Amino acid sequence: MNKLVARGLIRAERSKGRPSQRGDLPGEAARLLARLGEPEAYARPDPFAEDSLVARRGSDGISVGSGRFAAASGRALVAADLAEWDAAGTRLTISAAGRSRLRRQAAGGEAAFAAQHRELTLVAGDGEAGPTLRNAAENPLAWMVRRRGRDGEPLIDAASFEAGERLRRDMTSAALLPRMGSEFGATRVDGGGPRDPASAADHVIAARQRVRGALDAVGSDLSGLLIDLCGFLKGLERIEAERRWPARSAKVVARIALGRLAEHYGLEREATGPERARLRLWRG
Template identity: 90%
Template sequence: MNISVEQDPRSGAPSKRRAKPATDLPPEAARLLTRLGEPCAYARPDPLAEGSLIVRRGGDGISVGSGRFAAASGRALAAADLAEWDAAGTRLTISTAGRSRLRRQAAGGEAAFAAQHRDLVVEQEDRTAEPVLRNAAENPLAWMVRRRGRDGVPLIDAACFEAGERLRRDMTAAALLPRMGSEFGATRVDGGGPRDPASAADHVIAARQRVRGALDAVGGDLSGLLIDLCGFLKGLERIEVERRWPARSAKVVARIALGRLAEHYGLEREATGPERARLRLWRG
């Protein structure tokens, strides 16, 4: 059994602590973990059946049932740090370790432990670009929209997440960020390339105008943060270190900046009436 060495919190002297054994989950607990891994899924105690949990999934006011499990399965996941309860103890959600375990299971074989640090998604910067495979685990916006506070609410809502993603796509299309991998639309050695270079240049100019308009709307005091966060995908801790900000302050400023950006794009969490209803989360 592995032994880890830590400092005693009272005396500061090294102390030995037995590491948690990596035991297999009971079958029902494993199924519950899979259900909690679905988008916006959570479990709560069943008010009609003591000792049971009801799993719900969905968001933005839409909730769909996803099964009933024994409360012991939830306790098993929480004890293994694969799920966590909110401060009120009424909502059980999957933890970061739980998602890593699901990714290991999905990958299997030699790639299992590498997959736990990846969250691969297919993205398309615009309608004319080639789809790109990205690791969402490296995107701080994806981390913020999945990370929940003590109240069970994500650090940023879907509107703020989409606003940050739209700015990143425009910055990439405007050639303001370094491209990772091959650029299939660029001129090739054989003289090939985009069929209409002029239209390609217009596309870049239009993207730069959208970026400039968005940053001007947010304000110069917050635009630099959005460039680092959405464009260069710098984490919150790194931003705090580089800017010499207090710990956990970047999270608050990022919320304000993304909120202003969402207002600029006209993104809202919910419509406020037929005359003001907007198309939400439209990918242009």
């Protein structure tokens, strides 16, 4: 047999069951990837069906099913580096490459490859500021709330994430961060400007008071880190390099700082319901 033909047959045999070089996925594997791309989604081996996976959403305490898939679909995603198993081999989650693929598919066209590096989310403004689009891929807080540690828990909880976002909104409203574009509400050369300059000034002053109160509550030893992390969106590695901290130490300090900030804002770390509320007696 011709050596070139033999090599072609061997190559074709090895490629069976794998995604093609163009990145094509079997239909069921593509659907599983879409499920894993949903918030807090994961897949586990089905205890009642051999060689099957069960996709779920939510935490282990409260989760809902979102479909059953063949285990071969999970293996196809892992082989394509689009999903990964945890250390125990019991939880399959989407990888960074998998999220990039979904963003690329959603964008389509010429913007597909640029979109795979972005996570554009609509962020509500504070006060007079309207909602704006922000690239969540550049937000270290968004990375920390998605990243899970060895125990399977996120690096920061939802309360800490919201606390950091609230601090950034106040810093933006207080004009403490550099603007990357035109400020359409600023005074113009022709004398035009905000309808009520006095109210605009009061809005800025109130935001600065909130920022000052939050940083004072956290403490001077942690306020600088929060300004870099939440305000200037510096990553943990950059913070460690600039402060000459040991590797992976910024993660621990950031969790402490954001926890204090959440306590200052009164954000609860655990959900409470009527069964945990105080008993109140109404008398006529």
